[in-house]
Amino acid sequence: MNATVRVEIPTPLRGFVDGQATLDAEGTTVGGVLDALAHRYPALRGHLFAPTGTLRGFVSVFLNQEDIRYREREATPVRSGDVISIVPAIAGGASGPAPSGFSREEMQRYSRHLLLPEVGLHGQQKLREARVLLVGAGGLGSPTATYLAAAGVGRIGLVEFDTVDLSNLQRQILYTTGDVGRPKLDVAAERLRALNPEISVVPHPGPLTRENALGLLKEYDVVVDGTDNFPTRYLVNDAAILTGIPNVYGSIYRFEGQVTVFGARAGPCYRCLYPEPPPPHLVPSCAEAGVLGVLPGIVGLLQAIETLKLLLGVGEPLVGRLVLFDALALRFRELRIRARPDCSLCGPQATQKGLIDYPEFCGVPPPGTAPAPDGITIRPAELAERLRSTDPPLLLDVREPEEWAIARIEGARLIPLDQLARRVDELTAAREIVVYCKMGGRSARAVAQLTELGFRGVRHLEGGIDRWGREVDPTMPRY
Numbered sequence: 213m214n215a216t217v218r219v220e221i222p223t224p225l226r227g228f229v230d231g232q233a234t235l236d237a238e239g240t241t242v243g244g245v246l247d248a249l250a251h252r253y254p255a256l257r258g259h260l261f262a263p264t265g266t267l268r269g270f271v272s273v274f275l276n277q278e279d280i281r282y283r284e285r286e287a288t289p290v291r292s293g294d295v296i297s298i299v300p301a302i303a304g305g306a307s308g309p310a311p312s313g314f315s316r317e318e319m320q321r322y323s324r325h326l327l328l329p330e331v332g333l334h335g336q337q338k339l340r341e342a343r344v345l346l347v348g349a350g351g352l353g354s355p356t357a358t359y360l361a362a363a364g365v366g367r368i369g370l371v372e373f374d375t376v377d378l379s380n381l382q383r384q385i386l387y388t389t390g391d392v393g394r395p396k397l398d399v400a401a402e403r404l405r406a407l408n409p410e411i412s413v414v415p416h417p418g419p420l421t422r423e424n425a426l427g428l429l430k431e432y433d434v435v436v437d438g439t440d441n442f443p444t445r446y447l448v449n450d451a452a453i454l455t456g457i458p459n460v461y462g463s464i465y466r467f468e469g470q471v472t473v474f475g476a477r478a479g480p481c482y483r484c485l486y487p488e489p490p491p492p493h494l495v496p497s498c499a500e501a502g503v504l505g506v507l508p509g510i511v512g513l514l515q516a517i518e519t520l521k522l523l524l525g526v527g528e529p530l531v532g533r534l535v536l537f538d539a540l541a542l543r544f545r546e547l548r549i550r551a552r553p554d555c556s557l558c559g560p561q562a563t564q565k566g567l568i569d570y571p572e573f574c575g576v577p578p579p580g581t582a583p584a585p586d587g588i589t590i591r592p593a594e595l596a597e598r599l600r601s602t603d604p605p606l607l608l609d610v611r612e613p614e615e616w617a618i619a620r621i622e623g624a625r626l627i628p629l630d631q632l633a634r635r636v637d638e639l640t641a642a643r644e645i646v647v648y649c650k651m652g653g654r655s656a657r658a659v660a661q662l663t664e665l666g667f668r669g670v671r672h673l674e675g676g677i678d679r680w681g682r683e684v685d686p687t688m689p690r691y
């Protein structure tokens with residue numbers, strides 16, 4: 213006995229049934245109902261049935277919530293009140309998800325990916341299942357995170373401990389002027405979720421440490437190194453090797469960038485390239501050296517491209533090749549780098565089986581912590597008092613002339629740190645010296661140099677001119 217069944221017609225097929233979204237039809241099986249429909253609307257037949265009379269492979273048919281391929285196909289019996297849904301594969305379903313599980317909105321959002329044979333639905337599905345951990349949401353992490361979120365990477369983890377500073381906005385494009393003072397992690401998660409609500413953004417309040425690194429990296433398929441200091445770089449590298457995931461590396465300095473992929477099969481790791489970190493005083497940070505704002509954009513996007521290629525398994529990954537980018541010459545160069553057979557971490561005779569003490573290894577304080585006062589520092593208020601006295605100390609500024617031009621403390625003498633050794637004669641008359649730089653790093657090295665050369669009573673300004681500006685002279689420009 214025939215049952216009366218409602219049939220949901222998807223948008224692409226409504227043109228063949230006078231624009232109707234639902235139709236009632238009779239039959240005893242799903243195939244019978246659809247056949248009856250095709251009788252009434254002959255133009256529909258070719259879209260539902262192959263010439264042999266079976267349902268076409270690119271059309272999925274659901275009875276109520278069930279795919280009939282898991283029932284008795286066309287022979288699945290129907291009862292009155294049942295609902296049949298027709299879901300063509302290509303356009304996505306009007307009344308349910310397409311077979312791939314992508315909604316119509318996602319199909320539209322990712323359409324320019326879906327058109328690429330190298331990505332397509334299959335690749336987009338891979339991206340949706342992918343998990344990428346970004347260490348650092350600064351200059352490199354901002355563009356990388358933005359494009360990975362836009363591309364539909366299903367889970368993006370962010371490790372960051374900093375707050376937004378006005379001086380970040382020249383290059384850290386996740387943040388705007390109104391965000392100054394807010395935790396970067398909060399703002400970044402908001403922006404990325406607003407850009408793509410289909411993905412999940414997982415904030416990990418940083419810093420990345422020896423204690424949390426392995427556990428965190430285990431949750432991800434790829435790690436992207438967007439850090440700006442050596443302890444964290446070695447930590448990311450070691451944790452990536454120990455957990456067996458690739459590490460997409462990028463670094464920037466003034467006008468130059470480096471990109472490569474470490475930790476991939478048969479490829480080198482960061483320790484293969486640099487078994488030891490440089491001594492801290494040889495490599496200034498971005499805060500000390502400056503960086504062209506666009507540079508991390510370019511390097512971060514190269515990291516994003518390499519990440520997507522790894523996830524999709526397409527193209528030639530940047531493994532065993534170190535790309536150097538020179539913005540002033542606008543030139544890319546490529547160097548071959550190899551896995552060292554004697555690498556202590558990734559070589560066959562590796563001796564390092566776990567994480568180590570990275571700040572100690574690199575000779576610097578851990579990121580996110582203030583250096584402990586060591587008895588050779590002077591606080592801004594005390595310095596201000598000493599400078600007003602009848603017997604003021606010699607005030608030595610060891611920054612670069614560009615920084616001196618922005619702001620300086622009245623009465624100071626400028627000798628950039630790299631000129632200090634050959635210009636010490638200028639200081640011999642001083643009985644007391646106070647050194648300062650921007651944050652206190654270079655001035656600490658100057659104190660060490662001068663003390664080694666026999667100077668006594670040398671101190672340096674805690675927190676540098678940056679803290680001086682906050683505590684003593686708020687009118688001073690900060691940078």
Ligand SMILES: [Zn+2]
Binds near residue numbers: 480484558
């Ligand atoms: Zn290695």
